[in-house]
Amino acid sequence: MDDITSAWKFCLSETYGPENNSMVVKGQLQKLHRSGHSRAFCLWIIRSQERVVVEKVVPLLKLMCTGNQTDNHVLHTLSEAHRYFVNGRNTVAELEKIKECVGCTRKFILRSMAMLIELVPSHLGDSVARILERLLSEYSQTLTGRERARRVCNQLVDLGFSEVLEDAIGSVAFDTMDSLVQQRTRNNYEGRALPGLVQWMQNFLQDWMALILPSATNDYDNTHSTDATTKQKDKDGLHLQHWRKRLFFRLHESVGNIRKGQLMILIQTFPKSLPALEDLKDCIMSTDQKPEVTSAMREQFTQTMLNAGTITSEILQRYVSVIKMLRFLDPSGVMLENVSGPVREYLRRRTDTVRCIVSGMTGDGELYEELQRGRRKRARDAEGDVHMSGGKSLESKIYDEEDEDCQSIDGYYNTSMRIDVEDYDNWEPEPIDAPRKGGKWKPGKDAIATLVTIYGTSEQIVNEYKGLLADKLINSFGLDLDREYKTLELLTDRFGKEAMHECLIMLNDIKDSKLVLETAQSQNPASPLQNFEAVVLSKEFWPKLQEESEFKATTQLETQMSLYTSSFQKHKHPRKLRWQHGVGTVAVHLEFEDGREVDVSVTPIQATILSHFAVKKKQTLQELQNHLGIKDDAVFRRKIQGLANLGVIRAADSNNSTYETVEHAGEIESASGGIDEENVPANDRDVGDEQPEDAQMAVYETYVMAMLQNLKQLPLEQIHNMLQRFVQTPAYDRTEAQLAAFLSQLIEEEKIELSAGMYKVKKR
């Protein structure tokens, strides 16, 4: 009995406080156990430990949460609280050995947790979140930081906060990840960000979360039966797995969101921006961002590019980039189709689109490359070249994919009409998100096909090309005929032989003309046919040329023409030649009295006129007309005006019937202004600078109004271009800004109106 009393006494005095000596307790415990008091004793011990929690741990944690504490202080308090708690827990764990007390540790932990948790939602969140954030950054930096983070995390886990802190942990993880994503993707378009981020997430973030999230490694469960432990492990593993998925998704989503905002830059720097696009592609595949990216692309492109201030060729160039990008992001072509709608709609409204497409395809630009790729692909197929996709650069991979789709455009149109067995076998259902606006879904096309189909058929493109080619063949010196043949060949691949037939004949004409010229030159060694080129047309196959009446050309031209004619008629008997005086180019070099030297290209008629001026500085129109033998006054005046616009001759009297050469450059300014302006007294002109300008602009009003009436609506740039092209008397020499000012004046006068960058006739 005494033993029992002293044992009680001993326990009462010793077990209180963290410094208890469990070995001694054990001995005394034996005595109590033997006497049957063990259960009461255990309960008492547990109570006393719970009191420790209430009196020590809780106040410490409360202190920790009182706001303005430094991180170090918080950490210190935390570890202090942790020490008390773990001591208590260990003391209680000792009791597990007594049969009646099995499971008491768990109960103890749960009860004390319940007490602690009351603190958490209101206070613990902020300061702990701050600590967690710091730990996370330390965790990923140094080894010691890693150790420290591990220790603190263990403390938090031991105190049982892992489950309640889950939200805080999650938001810390997300915040850290988001800021890292920002840092790695901002201003980084030419390198991939995603793989590095994924690695970081797997190596650090998930590790760190595993430390602190509820998991099977929590050792207070050690004492449970194996069954329960494995069950617990599964559950906790699942917990972490969920987080893994959430992190993965969140990472892709935030990378996707940032890339989504960078689309315009990616378009502008394409194809350098391919790595960034790869990021985006992965993001689209791992998240549900495809519709968002599609609409972002559409909006950004529409806003930035589709306005009156952007020239058509630039829109086209960017659009080609967009086509390539979208085909890379989404090989099914659905995204492209969805983005293209407004772009194509807009391009269709611009009248110079066809010209830009054609000059793009025939120039040295990207579209020409596109044309060539189609051909290269075919060549490779012909060689039976099988390539391994493994060692290839990303770019070539894209292009290979695209090459598969370089089909002839006519083939493309016909496929829907034909019933083809092979087609039937290869049929696949339409993509589920394909736009359904009537008609059949057309799968992804390459850039050329996409551009050409803006107009529904290739006819307009072909015609434009024909016109452009004719113009080039007629007017350019030293033409690279091989290059033209090559371009034609490429276009034939696309548009078919039929459509390109006339162009082929045009090129052949040039080749034949050259042959005739070479023979003629070789037969007359000292021939005046040096520096002479002739184009003999099969006129049924060329676009209609401007007809112009015969005239008596200057001797040099006359000799050259007759030499060439005789050579031609000798070789091509019985065919005859008819010279087309309306077209052709003569490059002349003019030297004036003031030492000025001017090189200009003029028509044969104008060259002849100039040759007469070279003989006599001042001539009446009548004289000149007699020299040339041209009867039509209007035609003749137009030619003269053209020369006046070049600044080499000017009217010498008030009714424009006499012209003289401009021998001194200083005189040009006053000359080009025309007669009307010369009549205005000089001082008047200085004062009312705007007045005469308005009066002059008014001349163009009729042109502008007619244009707008015929073509419904036009952007500024185009009005400017058309005026430049069509207005000859007086020649249109204004800047776009001046035109804009003039147009806004017309708007004020309520003659026209401006909406969305397009000018229209105001309806009354």
Next chain:
Amino acid sequence: MKLTINKVRLVAAWTWDAGDDACGICRNAFDGCCPDCNIPGDACPLVWGNCKHPFHLHCISKWIGAQSSEQQKCPMCRQDWKFEARK
């Protein structure tokens, strides 16, 4: 002002100078080619009969070929068809 002509590029169109615009048989332009040809000019030449009527060589040959030998007449004027030698 002194003038030097550096380069000249003039344009002409060839013609068979057949007067009438279209072949009486195929109704295609003389300066074009017959329906069986793609390339105009020497590849699809013009011929004249003694009656001075011109046709695409391929057109009139086909026409003559379809007639029995005593009935080879110009489709325009029904005179006996003889190729005119033009030199």
